[in-house]
Amino acid sequence: MPKSTRAIKVTDKDKAWNRKAQPSKYRIETIPQNKTFLITCEGQTEELYIKSFPVLGARVKVINLQGQSKLKLVETTTELLCNFPEKYDEVWCVFDMDVKRGEDEFADFDNAIDKAIQNGYKVAYSNDAFELWFYLHYNHSETQELRTFYYEELGNKFNINYIRDGKKYDFCQKIYTLLEKDALACQKKAIQRAKKLFDIQQHLPYHQRNPVTLVYELVMELNNNLRR
Template sequence: MPKKTRAIKVTNEKHAWNRKSSPTGYRVETIPMNKSILIVCEGQTEELYFKSFPVLGVRVDAVNLKGQSKLKMVESTQEILDSSAVAYDEIWCVFDMDVRRGEDEYSDFDNAIHQAESLGFKVAYSNDAFELWFYLHFEYTDAEHLRTFYYEELGKRLGLNYEKDGKRYDFCLKIYNLLGEHKSSFQEIAIERARSLFEEKADLPYHEQNPVTKVFELVEELNRNLRR
């Protein structure tokens, strides 16, 4: 049974003129956790992006496994679960496929998705890059691009050398807010664009689904639990 909350009155005696009659000045001391989600990523960008969602009543643990192979990521996800005291309600693996690496990458990518799904994990995969998800906030594309295309286009819109500075810790910390505040960026439209791309290519082998990003499914899940 969730711990009872205690309402605490917050007043401002020094600036009485700043008091508001509505809403009342109460804060909730504790929020019951209704759900727990584990997100296992292969990079810092993804980890910090998902940690930035202002969810309420949901525990979100995002873990960066720092560039392991896709199959190894899935194995490591199971190891995390086996050693964790948390009984996660949902487990997500987030990785992409670098087309430049060729056939070995195709096999690893496809097999990792099959293995994850067989274990009951959800997979927010992208082909060719996670940055396709960011790009869809600004523009639609159904053409196959290498990740350098997304780096260049995001750099133009966000005013930086994305390939160099877009991976920096301080930038990754604020990318969620940057996308939310940019006048030409729209998450709702990005979701619909990503959904359309996936529906067009869903019958193809995973490594041939290019461009596709299923990040939109994880974003929708987090959005269902946003602080309003």
Template sequence: MGKKTKAIKVTDQGKPWEKRKNSYQYEAIRKANKTILIVCEGQTEEWYFSKFPVISLLVRCVNLQGQSKMNLVQATQEIVKNEDFIFDEVWCVFDMDVQNSDKDFANFDNSIDRAKSLGYNVAYSNDCFELWLLLHYKDIQSTQNREYYYEQLGKYFKMNYVKEGKRLDFCKRLYTLLQEDNNSSELQAIARAEKLHLRQKDLPYHQQKPVTLVYQLVQLLNEYKKV
């Protein structure tokens, strides 16, 4: 589990993340036992995490799609600096860039190091978030490209994942789909992801592949899940 960030102030959705604060938001903060901020780089992740049925936990998801990894971390820092609310933990969620050049490797590694130096948790995936989704259905041991994940998910979801997997309506129902599918197992996904991570955790981040630390954030959210 990622470490706590103590008494961190985080913005509501500013630029794309700024929202007008109202009495309902303050009441939600007051009643929550714990508050976390999740900053991600796509609507798939945003809606997936937003759909966890948690109690006594306030989850604020911010989608900064189109940002580089380092820009996402820097934007998170800006959010933290300007927010009125107190958040217990801050999570950055991003993938390895598909180009896999030396510059991409350095950006990926440096962004994770920078986020950690600020006290943030990082749920990174290499190659992509879809690895986490596919681990609900099968074990993955060897390196695969994201086209493989898209193809496999298309078979399990009975759809063209490349064309439909990023659509808003699908993103909104992704969490429920995984929970209700008898062929899907979140517990198995966590176990498989943890095994992959522990096997590679001493390698440089960009050399950890396949890997996804999304399981750590999911474990946190599940601690506050309605039963």
């Protein structure tokens, strides 16, 4: 027997419960596909800065492997992937040149990058320091500098003693926001400047590329998944 239907009184046809749903006139935020990232790094600054990106559709797992050599960081990344049940669309290793600059450190830096690439990972390496990426938000420079130069410059920009306070947890947590809100800082220009530095030095061995930072490539990828 066909299902009986209830008659609607003429006086009730415009009541809320009898109206058909209409398409919303408001724009609904679209969520990109759930891309997954595993990002290993060697310090608190890198970890907290990356975690500050307001990604919406991606799942980003950031692991701080501080205290390891560059090559060991890459090897540990491989071990983590073997032990994690989930698979990742992209794997990134983030590190910079050692404070001590000798043949052993240069070899470790170069070998780590080669090993990561062989394993199919992407590498956001910096030489001399990760802070070069922050500095490029304000200025372009093709001069080789030690990290103390960037610490001093950023200390002046942020009005802090960067050597003393720039690595503290509370400050590292807000670097992304500070750069976003500072009218003098520009991430778009930082990307352009970093790409230019890479382009003019990519023919050199990794450890001789200075100043250089491929953090811009990771930032561009994260930006593709930002909350709009």
